[in-house]
Amino acid sequence: MDKRVFTEKFTGRLPKDIKSATPQQLHNALGDTIMEMYSERWNNSRQKHLSGRRAAYLSMEFLVGRAVYDNLVCLGIYHEVDEVFRQLGVSLADLEVIEDAALGNGGLGRLAACFLDSAATLGLPLDGYGIRYKYGLFRQSIVDGFQKEDIDDWTRYGDPWSKRCDEDTVLVEYNGQTVKAVPYDMPVFGCKTDNVGTLRLWQAEPVKEFDFDIFNQQNYLEASKEKIFAEDISRVLYPNDDTNEGKKLRLKQQYFFSCASLTDIIRKHKAVFGGLDDLAEHITIQLNDTHPVISIPELIRQLVDNEGWSFDKALDTAKKVFNYTNHTVMQEALEKWDCSLVDELLPRIYSIIIQISETLIADMYASGVPKEKTDRIRIIKDGRIHMADMACYASSHINGVAEIHTQILKDTVLADWFSLYPERFRNETNGITQRRWLALCNPRLAEQITELLEGDGWMTDLSRLKELEKYADDKEVLSRFVREKNYNKTLLTHYIYNKEGIDLSPDLIFDIQIKRLHEYKRQLLNAFSILWIYYGIKDGSIKNFRPTAFIFGAKSAPGYRRAKAIIKYINEVGRVVSSDPDTRDLIKVVFVQNYNVSYAEKLVAAADISEQISTAGTEASGTGNMKLMLNGAVTLGTYDGANIEIVQEAGEENNYIFGARVEELKEIVPEYDSRSVFAGNSMIRRVVSSLIDGTVSDGGSGDFRELYTALLDGASWHEPDHYYLLGDMRSYVEAKLKAISDYSNDRAAFARKQWLNMCNAGKFSSDRTIADYAENIWKL
Structure with missing residues (x-):
């Protein structure tokens, strides 16, 4: 790109007082200039x-998201344009307010x-x-x-x-x-x-x-x-x-x-x-x-x-x-x-x-x-x-x-x-594109990778990340990796504070579930597990719990009543734990508003634990699991969709797998009795009963009672506990507590798991798929 020509064309589309230009005016001028050139x-x-x-x-x-930054990265002119903006007394970062194309x-x-x-x-x-x-x-x-x-x-x-x-x-x-x-x-x-x-x-x-x-x-x-x-x-x-x-x-x-x-x-x-x-x-x-x-x-x-x-x-x-x-x-x-x-x-x-x-x-x-x-x-x-x-x-x-x-x-x-x-x-x-889901959303980690590989060839050949496995025991490399992760967590806490008004510390473990809201993706199971942990802390059965932020991002289809009830339940669980002095500093529950591609770019870069907990055999693949893996998160998940291949690539010892597998569910489902599971475990009974016992409120809609009935007796076309939440709950909570404990007890060993996940994400480039x-x- 001829920087002089770009500057002339760009400034020619802006008000004479460039510093007074709105972000939208800057964006339109930049887009028109790039399109012309x-x-x-x-x-x-x-x-x-x-x-x-x-x-x-x-x-x-076509969920393209916000085009401007990705286009600049792919054209290889991001830093040049950033420099032009600074010379003109404005900031490329101002374009953060530009809307996603949420198509x-x-x-x-x-x-x-x-x-x-x-x-x-x-x-x-x-x-x-x-x-x-x-x-x-x-x-x-x-x-x-x-x-x-x-x-x-x-x-x-x-x-x-x-x-x-x-x-x-x-x-x-x-x-x-x-x-x-x-x-x-x-x-x-x-x-x-x-x-x-x-x-x-x-x-x-x-x-x-x-x-x-x-x-x-x-x-x-x-x-x-x-x-x-x-x-x-x-x-x-x-x-x-x-x-x-x-x-x-x-x-x-x-x-x-x-x-x-x-x-x-x-x-x-x-x-x-x-x-x-x-x-x-x-x-x-x-x-x-x-x-x-x-x-x-x-x-x-x-x-x-x-x-x-x-x-x-x-x-x-x-x-x-x-x-x-x-x-x-x-x-x-x-x-x-x-x-x-x-x-x-x-x-x-x-x-x-x-x-x-x-x-x-x-x-x-x-x-x-x-x-x-x-x-x-x-x-x-x-x-x-x-x-x-x-x-x-x-x-x-x-x-x-x-x-x-x-x-x-x-x-x-x-x-x-x-x-x-x-x-x-x-x-x-x-697969996913590493241009947006690493180079753009996590520039400091991208810079570390480029330095270690002596070039940015990984941007068009993600399999190159495999060469970085040799640094898995290099204290200096992993220390920098942890610093970059903490930097991204700090950025996310500022973003969440500005968007949601919620104050989080980057010292928390960031346990993140971001995806479309659907029953089979089991956001409700995640919410149940948080309540389980809350009760465990209260009764003393869970000790030395490392403070953790459980972050959700999801949209429910407007007519999907049960999914919308799950959103309300997650927020009610957040209210319960935040209003209790014993847990308000230990458990943070955040449901971010208007989750989209731009929000996802910040969440995946900051995540420590990636929640991929669909019932085995229901998630076709998933791609959020790949984005989080590429940015150095461990997978807490079932043997479902691409989770299986993630574990094959990065090692089960570097992830946290739980729950019944497809072949096991074939044997379990014909004889499965959710009422028996409910009756046989006092903590499952206590957690699920929160839907009807007054612990949380659905505002009088009756939606929580309907969720309860669907789990235990079935509803509409559902068999009881159709997605096996009760059946997998104990295994899930144990895996979640193990991940949190591992992070707390040995941050360096946990960072090694995160690093090895990133190193083995090469298979999941959409370049390979295409x-x-x-x-x-x-x-x-």
Whole structure:
């Protein structure tokens, strides 16, 4: 970067009195300057991607977070820009107030963002397609312990990292409604390369914004109806779908970005290659979970209706083009759409899905597949369309996202499909980008690593960290590592004080659980364990307890009543321990508000203990576990998801594993009696009874009583203690107390465990994951 040219362009976009510029003005000027200076590089990359075989990543979520710092790191100009800011009398740190692009709700969306980063860095022609949500997920606040939601207006001060491309607008047609899909492109800068990927996000807009005649008739709302209904499609991520109207809106969203993305892909292919007969040779599309699976019948529709292809030829092409990533083993999360809803909203798509389903059945009969197996894998059954079955039938590859997850898919969830097409199944263990999740969020540790490795090659080859194992017994190296950890803890305590008004000491152990709020992730088990420790300190059964901060970050889906009750319970436990003079200095419970990527960057750098406590066999992979490991935290977790591979890489002796394993649960569950566990252990009984005995209050909502009933007697579709909280509780508390005791008794030995976790995080780079996708699935 020419610093003189940058300074001129940057200052030319700012007020004359630069020191009076707001952070938003600084951010917009910086973003516009970078976009202008690197536009030629971006355009060259676009053309190169289109000239050969390329991959498209379709995802309902891209949790990109705040772009500015990450872009500067990947472009290798962070320090130069920082120096320019200082010379002008302003601070790059002022941009901390810039909003995250919260276009995702957790690991699935963050993974998608990491994949684009890695592909750009590896020089691979991968581009993303999704939705440009006006309000993202939501802005969370905690009021009287309850989650409250408000709009997250992330673009209200502008969005300098996106470029509107009106010339590529697509019309998307529903039964009775047509809307415009307007693309906004975000560059994805590769690290130490000229390659730039593109994330194209679609914004829904009306064909006719305003009906003047109706307005003149003084029917004011009706005059703007089309605008409102169109913009609803890209207004928020995952609208509440408790009602039929909510379900219809979610289906509209999925079809909206699938239709627009495929139209864009086909247009671009025809512009370069003339026709579509070679489409499958030049484009491969990854379906990130079942949300974009509606793309399969949509591609067939476009090829049949717009290009005059036969259905069989179009289906054959779809099978070659699409690949499917499964992110869940839970049936309730495998999308199924009511036939009547799809027929009402997308009648042509529904007719094509019927054809796909009938072709599948005919194929199975022709191959001699038993009728009972054919009936199990039918795409249309019980009046619903099973999207995962359609994805398995019409894809070249099907992959899970961790070794155990992929095995569970083969053994149970997708066992019939695996028996039919074993060659389609692969495992692609998830990964994270070390550029954001180490270089950016933990610069002092990054500097130590760079000095020890005599260069920053680890930024593009994370396996280099393995070379640092030889320092595991080097007192000087580990002392510096501990100092950097304490520095990060100090930064976090200041951040939490400013955000939450809670005063923490960096001398506390930081035990951190940050992830989406869901019952299977067992934040409730964590809260129970804190109460267990509290009671143990009070009755003297737990002695010499090292002061610990238990920090939670999570958002619950707005309509997920039980998850929201768990948030309230965590905060009630915090109230109990903080109001008792015997424990207020020993136990701190913090539930941070509006957990997002920027908050996560500070939390992972400061963590001592990483809570990864999902019921064995329920977490597909996890990526938070990898971020925390990379920043030198030990894993306190079950043998689930990528935890298994983390332990394989770093050693079980350097982590804290507890609880029943998948194979054990298969034996336990048929005979499991939560009432018996509850009755047989006085501390479990005391802790769980807090839900109903007045220890904590749910404000009269009855939500805590419902949690209690679900654990002991079952509720809705739940079996009693469906996620085995009571069964794992004793083992979990013992492992947690062991980790805390180890830290307290020998900080140097604990630091050695932390160091070795960091050294063995190389496998979990998304660079490795994407390189494998490119070679074995996308054939780039």
